[in-house]
Amino acid sequence: MVLQREQPIHFWGKGLPGENVLVEFGGATKSIVVKQDSSWGLYFNKLKASGLPLNLIVKSAGQSIVLSNILIGDIWLCIGQSNMQFSLKEEIHYRDEIKRTELAGLRFYNPSFIGKGVFNKAFTDSMIQRLTINEFYENVSWQESDSLSARDMTAVGYYFGKQLLQETGVPIGLVHLAIGGCPIETFISKDALMNSKQFSSKVNGNWLTNNQLPVWIKERGVQNVGGNDKVISDELGPNHGYKPGFAFEAGIQPLVPLPIKGVLWYQGESNAQELDRVMEYAALQKLMIEDYRKLWKNENLPFYWVQLSSIDSISYKSQLWPLFRDEQRKLLSIVKNGGMAVCSDIGAKNNVHPTNKKLVGERLANWALVQDYKKEILPSGPLPLKAVYNRNEIVISFLYSGEQLSTNDSMSVRGFSIDEVHEVGATIKGNKIIIPVTKKPDYIYYGWKPYTDANLINSERLPASTFKIKVK
Incomplete structure (x- = not known):
């Protein structure tokens, strides 16, 4: 595990109402009484970056939990769709890189999710049962980077984190919540969409028939959950990883009490197939960035994204991609403390998943090294x-x-x-x-x-x- 440096350290959990909770961490001890709603939470003083492992001990009602090997460093959130999900084992440099993955200062939180790897067919009953806010993402533990944990990690995130670790010495924690095929709308809160004059129509009625959402994601949604009355639904329709606000509620919202350093975003392919969706994308991403900065109470929260690559494929409506890439570029002048990694030079002509993710991760790292770690290098190409x-x-x-x-x-x-x-x-x-x-x-x-x-x-x-x- 990695906890965010130079910010108050927040621990929280559930317990028996009225019981005392004793927390020991970093040489300090604090206690608190569990509230009637079973929740508790407290803060420890901020700490500087350190590769010296710490232990967390939590005691209450005769029981204790011990978490060991905790580092103090920077946490980066890695989200988006399949090109962010793209694992190190699929990446072109994998055979050589896997020998270099033993990195004690690089840690991963890498849960799977319901529907991963399931494409043009219906979800099984067992998947449907777990298609809830609380169970959509798998419950996993933090892992230290090695040949086993790194192989299934986001390749973009891995190379980004490795570059930062090597250049700064600051321990890096990566939280990976990407969902293959998803639209941007699923990672924006329903409240943000609803309160937006421009985008409130995206959260109006069943998402499977909402003409303000990308056609492709609705088609996939119908294939996966359409007509299944066992799927948990609300006013926006059945739960699914592509549903507006769903990934936010299942993955982002639970993280908000945890301080983070910044966000990496690699998404757009699912929003680049119709002209209307292309022309609204910069405003949608701006809304997302503002939403996250408000939630983490940090108006300068770093947010770095990957510009879509090069492709020439009819199935992906690639004639719109130059326009989409330019809309992503324009966002640089709209939001502060943002950055964009260009990768049109390493695209695959007939494959939406270019395999050179090393350069993508390192180009994202350039932005962070300049803006967040004060390195004197060029953050971008011209x-x-x-x-x-x-x-x-x-x-x-x-x-x-x-x-x-x-x-x-x-x-x-x-x-x-x-x-x-x-x-x-x-x-x-x-x-x-x-x-x-x-x-x-x-x-x-x-x-x-x-x-x-x-x-x-x-x-x-x-x-x-x-x-x-x-x-x-």
């Missing part, structure tokens, strides 16, 4: 600042260009367009891109293909984001 027309050429300037813009293959720069379709010639001049034109276009596009071979990088070889910006 992000566009502005495009200016002057004397038959467009000059594009960038943030995070580093010492010099270049290309990932030492070839001429590729990926720029003035009409979304046809590529135009461009040259690198220091930290700027120069594009000759005969007249001023309205917009400049970069990487505007579902599967792009755009090759612009910065001096740290980090790739530029897909973008569409107005020419001034």
Whole structure:
């Protein structure tokens, strides 16, 4: 287990009403009386990061619980859909990496969930019985990183945590609650959706027939639980991991008393298949970020996300992916203390699950290292600042260009367009891109293909984001 450093340490639980609970931790002892509703909770003073294992002892009503090997460090929440769920054993570097997973300072909380691995068919009766808020996520214990625990851990989270541990020495705890195929709506609280003028319609009536939700997730929901009167339901319809607010209530809400360092988010594929869903996504994610920051009472809670990769597949409506990637980019200027890992350079043309998660995790870690651990590195590849027309050429300037813009293959720069379709010639001049034109276009596009071979990088070889910006 890892407990969050430099924040009051909160212990809570259930007991017999009126009984005294004695808690020993970190050389201190505190006691409290169990309330009539059977709950108790108390706080210990904040502690600095430490790899020295501590013990927690809780005694009450003649019984005692001992938890050992507890470290003080940073807890990161890893959520999203299948690309966050994608395990280390599936990752392209697994055979070599599994030999390097013995990391005492890296810990995992990695529960399974009801419906994992079940796709185009009905849930079994035993699954239906456990499709509740309290039983949706499996009850598991924290694990120390080794060859057994790491193999089933989120690969993105693992590489992120390992990078932070190696660069800072701070113990890292990863809480992994991703749900393959899920929409963003399931990880946003029902209250936040209901109180949003723009999105209240998403929590109005049965989610399986709500036209404000992605079509694909409703189809999967019908396959899994549709027509089954044994499924626990409420005013929003039957319980399911894709139901608006359900993952939040089952996984996020119970965590809220536990201080965390920040959130990693890799999701979007299920919301990128219809134009209406694409165009609302940035606002939805902003709502989610605001919701989490309010719940954890931290207006600067770090929130880092992965931009969708490259793909060229009709089944995933990939023609919308350039627009979706740009909506994700725009969020960088909307929310503070956020960051986005670009991975369009490592996409798989016909596979929605690219296998190189090492670079994804490390690129997320770059943002955290800069913004949360004060490392002086580039957090990202080039992000566009502005495009200016002057004397038959467009000059594009960038943030995070580093010492010099270049290309990932030492070839001429590729990926720029003035009409979304046809590529135009461009040259690198220091930290700027120069594009000759005969007249001023309205917009400049970069990487505007579902599967792009755009090759612009910065001096740290980090790739530029897909973008569409107005020419001034």
